[in-house]
Amino acid sequence: MNALQISVYPDAAAVSEAVANHMAGAIMRTLATEDVAHICITGGRGGHGALASLADTTIAWDRVHVWWSDERFLPFGDPQRNDTMAKAALLDVVDVPSANVHPMPSPDGTPDAAAGARVYAAELAEFAAPAPRFCISILGMGEDGHVASLFPEHPGLRETRTAFAVTDSPKPPPVRISLSFEAINTAEEIVLIASGAGKADAVGLLINDPGPLAVPAAGVRGRSMTRLAVDEAAAVHLPPGVRSNA
Secondary structure, eight states, rough: OOOOOEESSHHHHHHHHHHHHHHHHHHHHHHHTTOOOEEEEEHHHHHHHHHHHTTOOOGGGGGGEESSSEOOOTTTTTTTHHHHHHHIIIIIITTGGGGGGGOOOTTTOOOOHHHHHHHHHHHHHHHHSSOOOOOOEEEETTTSBBBTOOOOGGGGGGOOSSSEEEEEEEESSSSEEEOHHHHTTTTTTTEEOHHHHHHHHHHHHHHTOOOOOTTTTOOOOSSSEEEEEEGGGGGGGGGSSSSOOO
């Protein structure tokens, strides 16, 4: 399992730009040898800032498939849904075919989140089992160290299904769909994003390798690269010598 690489940037805007550059590079490298590239994206300010920056890059979007690591089980178009925000930041700006965009199910046509999780797992498996190998996945890290809808000490941390329902999220709204660690870690590259002073404690805990039960972000590892991209405000507990600015 590869070591965590840590990159520190001046502020949240610089983190977003750097993450977008990593995403563009991963997509372009993949498309140089493969017909299509699969990416997995996230919610939160950091994730959507990166997507907005990515919209300014030149990519063959007709060859890119877009997936989500988690979603709030709310109707399509709800402003709290990650895909609603992603459309505004990126997907409505660039020319991604609708067939290449894979939002998680909603209550509009799915009876409950458990059924939605099964539908999403089946859709992922149409490309590869348990999921297509994402060339890159970006994940925002919460103040408690959660990623996707994988929360500290939560039963979802032990899930082996590709996608599963969360009905008691400690962060509202309570009902969600999330990928498991097994599915998330199919990604070739994973970038964890943490910006702002509120994330500093979680960053400090993460680098001490506390294990995923305490800090779920510790359970995330890309096949070839795992990077933590933070701004100075979130990096205050990092010891000297662990920083880079790659």
